[in-house]
Amino acid sequence: QKEVEQNSGPLSVPEGAIASLNCTYSDRGSQSFFWYRQYSGKSPELIMSIYSNGDKEDGRFTAQLNKASQYVSLLIRDSQPSDSATYLCAVSGNTGKLIFGQGTTLQVKP
Amino acid sequence: GAGVSQSPSNKVTEKGKDVELRCDPISGHTALYWYRQRLGQGLEFLIYFQGNSAPDKSGLPSDRFSAERTGGSVSTLTIQRTQQEDSAVYLCASSLMAGRSYNEQFFGPGTRLTVL
Numbered sequence: 001q002k003e004v005e006q007n008s009g010p011l012s013v014p015e016g017a018i019a020s021l022n023c024t025y026s027d028r029g030s031q032s033f034f035w036y037r038q039y040s041g042k043s044p045e046l047i048m049s050i051y052s053n054g055d056k057e058d059g060r061f062t063a064q065l066n067k068a069s070q071y072v073s074l075l076i077r078d079s080q081p082s083d084s085a086t087y088l089c090a091v092s093g094n095t096g097k098l099i100f101g102q103g104t105t106l107q108v109k110p
Numbered sequence: 111g112a113g114v115s116q117s118p119s120n121k122v123t124e125k126g127k128d129v130e131l132r133c134d135p136i137s138g139h140t141a142l143y144w145y146r147q148r149l150g151q152g153l154e155f156l157i158y159f160q161g162n163s164a165p166d167k168s169g170l171p172s173d174r175f176s177a178e179r180t181g182g183s184v185s186t187l188t189i190q191r192t193q194q195e196d197s198a199v200y201l202c203a204s205s206l207m208a209g210r211s212y213n214e215q216f217f218g219p220g221t222r223l224t225v226l
Contacts, residue, residue: 100153
């Protein structure tokens with residue numbers, strides 16, 4: 001079983017719609033959860049971090065964490081073509097290292 | 111302020127040669143991490159440094175890989191006797207410190223290594 005799992009996609013949504021990206025993790029001791037956006041040929045860019053159960057909103061982005069279900073999600077409202085990228089879920093515990101999922105490719109169609 | 115910088119941006123080498131990759135973290139960040147990303151794959155943890163503590167080398171794939179961090183700042187990742195399977199983008203990240211609440215890691219642009 002992979003430690004962090006994401007559907008590879010592609011997830012295709014029309015412009016203006018809500019994109020929903022999901023991630024599950026296996027280590028119940030995980031404490032910190034992150035979403036990174038990675039454009040083709042570029043390095044990952046941190047877009048959201050979440051540490052406690054519930055929702056965290058930042059602009060058009062909302063991260064949701066459910067530790068009991070070992071589930072993290074990212075919602076992107078009013079999706080734009082510029083949001084088309086690969087979204088990486090990353091998880092860490094007491095140590096510093098991040099464990100990444102394989103990423104979900106999002107395509108926002110005009 | 112300045113972000114994480116890495117050099118070179120691209121490195122082409124012949125199988126069996128040694129390579130050195132450099133990372134300069136964000137000023138004030140005490141934790142520094144190296145990851146590898148093979149084409150079409152997710153990121154794979156290699157090693158991290160936190161202040162003066164012993165580094166966590168648990169992700170290094172073989173003894174051909176080593177890294178050091180001088181003066182708590184710049185880090186060098188060395189790959190000896192490179193193999194074709196070492197071809198990947200090597201990414202460096204830094205954070206204020208390792209730990210629960212301050213582990214937001216910011217990535218540099220990466221070094222694309224191609225082993226012929």
